[in-house]
Amino acid sequence: MKKVYLIGFMGCGKSAIGKRLSFATKMPYYDMDHEIEKKMGMTISEIFSTYGEEAFREMETEFLRTFRNEYCIIATGGGVPMRKENREIMRRTGLVFFLNAPFRDVWRRIATLKKRPIVQASTRAQLEKLFYVRKPLYMYSAHFKVETEKRSIHDITDYIA
Ligand code: S3P
DSSP: OOEEEEEOSTTSSHHHHHHHHHHHHOOOEEEHHHHHHHHHTSOHHHHHHHHOHHHHHHHHHHHHHHOOOOSOEEEOOTTGGGSHHHHHHHHHHEEEEEEEOOHHHHHHHHTTOSSOHHHHTOOHHHHHHHHHHHHHHHHHHOSEEEEOTTOOHHHHHHHHO
């Protein structure tokens, strides 16, 4: 059995849906950001400010290269599909689901949270631009595109399961 990867922009619901999907399918759930934080003993913001974004991107790739568990659900960080190697590993080792949410929904969810360094360092307009730059790469990486607009977590989870 392969892994299930959830991909998409920050705030699209990867963690919430991943946890619920884990409950519904009995597959173990892993949050990539959380696994990197545990390994480093630092928050994502601390990793960005201490080592820089490029080092964090390398940690994400290293996680994908070395994570051996089969039959599990992985909520990826929003920037993971930007690297070709990451896309190739995910598509080779699992089923990739892109959670497609409109920008206004993700903005509503991420604007006030202080834990994401990219959000902290950007204006709304810059994030919206990043959203549209990334979207084709999410589409390109995914085996399945899942529409999340106006759907409950329960409904989305049932659909993926
Ligand atoms: C990032 C998304 C974050 C986290 C980091 C960078 C991004 O994960 O990996 O702050 O570049 O989109 P979430 O998508 O889980 O918020």
